[in-house]
Structures are given as structure tokens and as C-alpha cells.
Amino acid sequence: MTLLELRDLTITYTSARGPVPAVRGVNLSLDAGQTLGMAGESGCGKSTVAMSILRLLPRSTTIGGQILLDGEDVTGMSWGRLRAVRWAAASVVFQGAMHALNPVRRIGEQIAEPILLHNGAGAASSRQSDVDRAVAELLERVGLPARHARAYPHELSGGQKQRVMIALALACSPRLVIADEPTTALDVMVQAQVLDLLAELVAERGIGLMMISHDLSVLAQTCQRLAVMYAGRIVELGPSHQVTTAPVHPYSAALSAAFPTVGDPASRMAPRGLPGDPPDPADLPGGCPFHPRCGVSQPECATQDLQLRPAGPEHTAACVHAHVPAQEAAR
Template structure:
């Protein structure tokens, strides 16, 4: 097994000791994920996440974001074929043996899934579900695991007594807090949050986002957050990567990508959110017609060119790769280095 930057010693309980602080915490190198005969969901993704950093992944549904999230801990179905490298503190997740992978899940990295009601077991009390990974990974007694569950609930803003509740007895926001408590159960260094606020109303969404930010800061946890909402990621993350048709098409500081995108797709995502106080964007909201391409039938050339409002003739024949687009920024567009006109406003449907 590959090991760089130090390997965490595995405990007798199947957990892992403190992770190394040398080098990036997470490196994704040339990751490809293919389903069936040729459904290319992720195509050559490269990402780096440092300890304590917050990285956002943006894009429409069907761009490969959730597939990427699940691939990080090998949670994809058996039909998925993966290649490349996913280095978590120097160890390649794709080559880990089952025992090591089981130890790294929860204790090394954990996931907050979207739709907590579908992720929680409806016939078990939430306290039992939070305590389960503690029992499996730390070797704690049942009583200690129950106390830990209560402590975790209080950390996410719920009374410890709610540990006796079943999922259906909690509101959507409370269930999402339970999912966050579960993700924190074994003190991971990395949390992957896959659309953690999609099913929540705007007030609860704001509360959950502030909670995640506070916990990440207090516990010095790295965060990889996935969302279709560019404004949420710009407000929460340090850096932002925009995915389209299974590839990263733009990457850079989150606020810069949101306010001054260098790829036409990033521009379109940003323009879809009206600015407060900007009458023009309120009266003529922008959008992007059509949908991302079918990953089993990708168009030739740049995969975004059929929807791109500023495409050139060569975009239909020549694919684009990420190139420097400013300090700490990359974009996969033939116009990088020149001014990219904003997409034309699209009338509301």
C-alpha cells in the first residue's frame, strides 16, 4: 500500500490514530469513474485539499459531484469502475484493503449525505445510530458511547435527551443536525458534505451552514462541500471548483470564482443568482438553457460548447484543459487570457 506523509497506526478497535500534518490531507489525481459500458461520470479530476481548508464543488445535477464524493471513500456500487488515485493523508483509498478502508471511514473521513430522512434508520433511535460508529471505532463501552452521542447532539445544537427520538419525530433541520453529529462521532480530519442543505428551507439552511462553519473552525476539520448553489459555497468555502460533464472546468478562490468567473459555465452559474440591490439582475434573471450532456453520449470538443453563449468554431472540435487563469486560478476555456463576454440574459421560463 502506498504511504506518504505518514500513516495513522490502526488501533485494536479498528480505528486509526492521529493523522499526519505533512503534505495535503486529500489529493485526487486523474480520477475517472465509469458506469456500465461507457457512462463516464467523472473524467480526469484533479483536486487538492489542505488540512483545515474548505473546498467547494459546484455544478448542476448530472455533473458528477455526488459520484466524486462517494468515490472518495469507495462508496460507489460495484458496477462503477475507478482509476487514478485518491490519496487521503498519503494513502490511496482505491488500493486499501477492506479492513484498512473500514478503519479510515468515520475515523479518517466521514460524509454528511443529503436527505437525512433517507440516510437515518427509521427503526432505531438517533442516539443509537450516533453511538454505533463510536462503538466500532473507539472500543468504548456502550455507556460511554451513549454519553458521547449526547455530547455530540449538544455540539450540534440539540438537547442530549433527543437521543431517544426516532428520525420521524424530528424536523428536517434536526435530522440534518443528527447527520452532522454522526459525521463528527469519531473525530475525523475530513468531512465531505454532499448537498447538506438541499431539502431545507432557507432559514434552517442558514442555521446548518453556520453550524458547519463553526464546527469546522473549532475542530480544525477540513471540509469538502458539494452544492449546486454557487452563492452558498462562496460564502462557506476558501476555494471553489466548478464541475461540468464530469470534469473540473474552473478552480480558484471561492469569492473570485463567484464574482469574476473565467469560464462561461462559471459565469452562468453565478449569474443565476440575483444580487441584492441590483435591479437589473432582479428584473432580468439570467439562466442557462438546456441540461448537462448525457455522460454516456458526450459531445465532441469542449463538452460545454453546445450550451455556451460565447463558443467559437474550434470549441466543437478541440477539447479544453485547465490552464492558468490568474493567481491561484485555473479554467478550461479557449478564451482564458482574454475577456470572456458574459452570457446573454435568458428570459425566465
């Protein structure tokens, strides 16, 4: 059974300005042992999709469509069932999460917490020595010495804290890990180490990994498939090497031509060579939402908003320029 399947997912925030349709009809699937990247500029809906999978959005948010985790629809789960699923079936490494560690509690206690919560405080596996051993094993697995269990967050570097976050995400052996910008705050060397670690864990434990980044080069390095989001929709989906080296959608092409400079916030917000900003989801232009910024738009792009269409084997794009001979698309 497919580990994660999003079917026509729509997510609308409620704000003082009115409804904000942040995600508009996303279809995606991810199997165990697979890696899927999600790319796109700031505000295109990546974190919103990620948070919806464990229902971590504000209560006032409206979710439409289905979020199937091992075939079970998350949108209909009771809070009790959700608590069981979080950590144990699926876990999230949040954007900027290393700052979310509790500063006054030791690392080991923080990793032990979900283990104790999910095993039940009375269970045999909750004996202090067993939990300590589990914490030490997790720390070692993410490349940290077990003695760091006694450290406080301020005693660790940014890269070490991000490893702790990955250890936390793995604490209850989930089958799905969602990593939202897991390396954005890290320098290039540490970033590469954290990415290698995630890739090893996927291979070793058969985890399904959904990784979010604005940086296509990071995703291409780690993920088999890549989804490019724009204005709340997937505009291109295909094998990573295809999407990065032979992009079909002009937006993907602009992103891949503009690998952001690490550590430069300006390049993150506006890829070089791409004029303007992504639209406000509450005020989308008619037609293809990308057409006002597109260098190759056609007259019909101002009126037609295309669905994803075949652009090659296992490759789709929502663009008038996505054309492949029918026999090639069927291969």
C-alpha cells in the same frame, strides 16, 4: 501532508447501455482546516467524486487515477483498511441523508453505533456511560438538546435530522468531512444555521470540508475555494469570491448569474438564462462539452477540449477565454 488529493481521477460506471464516463480526469487537493466547494448542474459528477473517496460506488465501477487520503491511496485499500478509514479518517453527510436514519431506532443508538464499532466493543471508552456522554456532547455540539438521544427520527424536524447526520459524521472525529448537498432540503433559515455550524466545526477542529451543492451562493458563503464541474470535469477552480463574482468560464458565469430559487426544483435542474441541458456522459459532444450551450464559443471550441489553464492567482479555467498575463498567473 495534504489531507486529500485526487490525481487524474476517472470514474466509469457500467450500465446496460454501456460504459458511462461520469468523471473524466479530476485533480483536486484539500488541506486540513480548508473548505472546498464543488458546484455544477445535476449529473455533472459531483456525488460520484464524493462517493469514490470512501469507495462507496457500485463494485462494477472502474476507477482510474489516485485518491490519496493522508497520502494513502484509497483505490488500493483492502476492505478491512477501508472499514477503518470510513468514519474515523473521513466521513460523508449524504445527499438527502436525513431520510436514511433508521426510523425504528433511537437517535442516540444510531450515533453510538460508529463509536462502538471503531473503539472496539471491549475498549474502556465503550462503557455505556462514556458512550452516552459522547453522544450527548455530539448532540449539543450540533445544537440539539441531549434529551433528543431518546427520540426517534420521526419526532424531529428536517433541520434537526440534518444536524443528527452531521453529529453522526463527526462521531469518530474524522479529519475530512464530505457534505453532499447538506442543506438542499432545508428552508433558508435552517440552511443558514447548518452552514454556520459546518463552518464553525472546520475552524474549531481543523477539519477539511468538501461541500457539494448546485447552489453557488451556498458554497460562496462557506468555502474558501470553489471547483465548478461540468460533464465530469472541473472547468474552473479558484478562490470562491473570484469564481462567483468574476467567473472566467462561461459555465460558471451562467451558474452564478442564476442562483436557484430555494425550494424550486425546476431552477435546480436548469439555471435561468442557460439554454439546454448538460450532456449525457455516455454521449458527449466533441470539443469542449459546454460549447453547444455556450454564448461566447469560438469555432475551435467544437474541436478542442482544453485542460485547465491559468486564469489568475490560484485560479484556473478550461476555456479559450481564460487568458492572464504570465506574470499575473505566477503571482
